[in-house]
Amino acid sequence: MGGAVIKQFCEWLSATSLSQHIQDALWVIPTVQTVHIVSIAIVMTSMAMLDLRLVGIAGRRQSLTDMAARFLPWVWVALVALLCSGTILIIAEPGRELINQVFWLKMSMLAAALALTWTFQHMLRRSKTFWDRNRAAAVLLGGVSLLLWVGIIGAGRWIAYVEHG
Amino acid sequence: MIKQALQALEATPWGTAVRENTWLFPTIESVHVLALVLVVGSIMVVDLRLLNLASRQRSVRELTDDVLPWTWTAFAVAAITGTLLFSSSALRYWGIWQFEAKMCMLVLAAINMGIFHLGAFRKVAQWDRAPAQPPLAARLAGGISLTIWVIIIALGRWIGFV
Numbered sequence: 001m002g003g004a005v006i007k008q009f010c011e012w013l014s015a016t017s018l019s020q021h022i023q024d025a026l027w028v029i030p031t032v033q034t035v036h037i038v039s040i041a042i043v044m045t046s047m048a049m050l051d052l053r054l055v056g057i058a059g060r061r062q063s064l065t066d067m068a069a070r071f072l073p074w075v076w077v078a079l080v081a082l083l084c085s086g087t088i089l090i091i092a093e094p095g096r097e098l099i100n101q102v103f104w105l106k107m108s109m110l111a112a113a114l115a116l117t118w119t120f121q122h123m124l125r126r127s128k129t130f131w132d133r134n135r136a137a138a139v140l141l142g143g144v145s146l147l148l149w150v151g152i153i154g155a156g157r158w159i160a161y162v163e164h165g
Numbered sequence: 166m167i168k169q170a171l172q173a174l175e176a177t178p179w180g181t182a183v184r185e186n187t188w189l190f191p192t193i194e195s196v197h198v199l200a201l202v203l204v205v206g207s208i209m210v211v212d213l214r215l216l217n218l219a220s221r222q223r224s225v226r227e228l229t230d231d232v233l234p235w236t237w238t239a240f241a242v243a244a245i246t247g248t249l250l251f252s253s254s255a256l257r258y259w260g261i262w263q264f265e266a267k268m269c270m271l272v273l274a275a276i277n278m279g280i281f282h283l284g285a286f287r288k289v290a291q292w293d294r295a296p297a298q299p300p301l302a303a304r305l306a307g308g309i310s311l312t313i314w315v316i317i318i319a320l321g322r323w324i325g326f327v
Contacts, residue, residue, distance in 0.1 A: 034319040045206025157195040
C-alpha cells in the first residue's frame, strides 16, 4: 500500500515542469552532486575529528568543548546544504532514491547519526566535562557515530548501483 | 606506446577483477569517495586557517602537524583506489578529457602546496598565532588550494557521467 503511494508520488514528481527542466539541463545533476560531495567532505572530516577525539585516538591536546565549538557549526550548515542538494537530486530523479532500499538505509543511518550528534552536543552543553568523565559512553558514541557516517557514504554511492524505480 | 601500456594495465589481475566483478567496482569506488572527502575536508581545515577564516585561535604549525598526516594517509588510499578504478578501463579513461583535466589539477595542487611550503611556510613562526595574520602568499595558497580541490571533485564526478 505504502509502495503504491510512493510510486504514484514519484510518477507525479518526475512529470512536473521543474523535474523535467532539471532532467533536460544536463549540467544540473553533476553540479548539484558536486555540491553534495563538497558538503560531505565538511561533515565527514568534522565528524571524523570529533569522533576520533571522543574515542581518544586523536586530537588529544584540544579540549572537547573547543573542538565541538569549532566543528559542529560547520556540520550543521553543511547538513543544510546536503538537504537542499539532496532534495534537488530527488526532484530530478524521484524513483532513483525514493524507490530504492539503499537510499532508505542511508536515511535510517543518517537519522541515527544525527541523533548521536545531537546527544553529544546536548550532554556537552549540560556539562563541559560529561564526556571526559564518562569515557565508556564517549568511546561507544564516537565509535558508532564514525561507523554510521562511513556507512552513509558507502550507501550514498551504492544508490546508483542497485535496483530502483 | 601509451596505448600498449594502458592495455597492459587493463590486462592486470586487479584491472580485470575490478572490471569483471559486479560489486568490486562500486566497493572500491566507495572507499575512493570516503578517502577523497577526508583529503579535501582536511585540506579545507588548513586552507581556511591560512585564509584566517577558521580555527583562528590555533597555531598554524600545530594545526598542520595535527591534520596533514591524516591528509597524506587518506590521499594514499585515494590514489590506490583511484589506480584500481583506472586500471579497469585504462584506455577509456585516458581518452576522457575530464580525467586528464583532473590529473592536471592534482599536479597543480601539488605545485601550489610545494610553493607554499618552500615559501611563506618557512617563516611560519612569524605569523603562527593570532593576532598575527597569515601573509598574502599564505592566503593565496589557501584560496587557490580550495578552488583547485573543488574543481577536482567536480571533474571526478563528471567522469562518471561520460
